[in-house]
Amino acid sequence: xxxxxxxxxxxxxxxxxxxxxxxxxxxxxxxxxxxxxxxxxxxxxxxxxxxxxxxxxxxxxxxxxxxxxxxxxxxxxxxxxxxxxxxxxxxxxxxxxxxxxxxxxxxxx
Amino acid sequence: xxxxxxxxxxxxxxxxxxxxxxxxxxxxxxxxxxxxxxxxxxxxxxxxxxxxxxxxxxxxxxxxxxxxxxxxxxxxxxxxxxxxxxxxxxxxxxxxxxxxxxxxxxxxxx
Numbered sequence: 219x220x221x222x223x224x225x226x227x228x229x230x231x232x233x234x235x236x237x238x239x240x241x242x243x244x245x246x247x248x249x250x251x252x253x254x255x256x257x258x259x260x261x262x263x264x265x266x267x268x269x270x271x272x273x274x275x276x277x278x279x280x281x282x283x284x285x286x287x288x289x290x291x292x293x294x295x296x297x298x299x300x301x302x303x304x305x306x307x308x309x310x311x312x313x314x315x316x317x318x319x320x321x322x323x324x325x326x327x
Numbered sequence: 328x329x330x331x332x333x334x335x336x337x338x339x340x341x342x343x344x345x346x347x348x349x350x351x352x353x354x355x356x357x358x359x360x361x362x363x364x365x366x367x368x369x370x371x372x373x374x375x376x377x378x379x380x381x382x383x384x385x386x387x388x389x390x391x392x393x394x395x396x397x398x399x400x401x402x403x404x405x406x407x408x409x410x411x412x413x414x415x416x417x418x419x420x421x422x423x424x425x426x427x428x429x430x431x432x433x434x435x436x437x
Contacts (some may be wrong), residue, residue, distance in 0.1 A: 219388060254425075256371070264371065269425045307371050314385040316361070316373040 220244045222310050224319035229327055230298045238322045239290040240308030246289035247310065253291035254309040255284060257302075264307065268293060298326050328353045330422045335431030342412050346431055348405040348422030356380075356400040358425070362407045364418035365430075374420070375407065390416075409433070 221243040230236035240253060247253060255268040266275050268284035271291060281297045291308055303326040308319045330353075334346040346362070362374040375386045375396040384396050395408040405422055412435045422428040 256427075258371075263421060263427050263430055265427055266425045275425060309371075309373065314376070314383065315387070316376060316385075318363075318371045318373055321370045 219315070220310070220312055220317050222308060222317045222319040224306075224308055224322045226320070227323045227325070229325045230295065232298055232300060232326055234298050235294065235296045236298060236324065237287070238293040238295075238306055238308075238324070239287065240292070240310065240319050241290045242310055244312070247286060247291045249286065251291065251310040251312070253284065255282075255291075255293045256307045256309065257304045258307065259304045267306070295324075300326050302326055328426045330424070330426055330428035332420065332422050332428040332431035335420065335433045337434045337436065338412055339437050340412060340414055340435055342435070343408070343410045344412065344433060346407040346409065346420055346422075346433070348428055350403040350405070350424075353403070353424070353426065355398075355403040355424075360396075360398060360405045361423040362394075362396060362405075363421045363423050364416075364433075365421070366418045372418070377405070 223241045253271045256264040257267050258264040267278050272284045283294050285292045305321045307321045329351045332348045338344050361376040364372050364374050377384045377396045381398050393411045397406045414435050417435045419430040419432050421430045
């Protein structure tokens, strides 16, 4: 089973830009991994921010974007807001089975 | 869009439970569906998924042979039959497409 890696923690200043990444032990992440990004705040169920690498949910603020960057899936937050502080998880598909990354704790400070 | 899970609860090791998830305001039959679990305070773990037409299912190694995912597109419902439950299966179980349910707590304990 593949291992999916994320930065354990990142800090961004309010109004700043930060990129979270999601790598795979099997090699470069491609569009065929259909990367998902989820946001989870304490005491809440997760919710989808990005699906299929680049697509946004209806609720996803414009400041979030998904991409492929340097062989990894990436979630970029441009113009961070205090309410963006949360745990972010990526999920990769491996032609059926899927694997989560360990999560990135994003602090807006 | 709503995904509403039900069927969680307390069960002894070796026992069985069946989780259900009912979808509304959602073209359920178009989507891959997943079960994801989370031990409180820990990360997310993907458990199983199923094709839109139900023709193929995939599982994390730790539940293969014990859990079965299924769906009924006419009822807009997803299921997870969990047999031979272990203490380590204790978690909140979520029904997920690109939307998430609120979760259903499964506790395996004697």
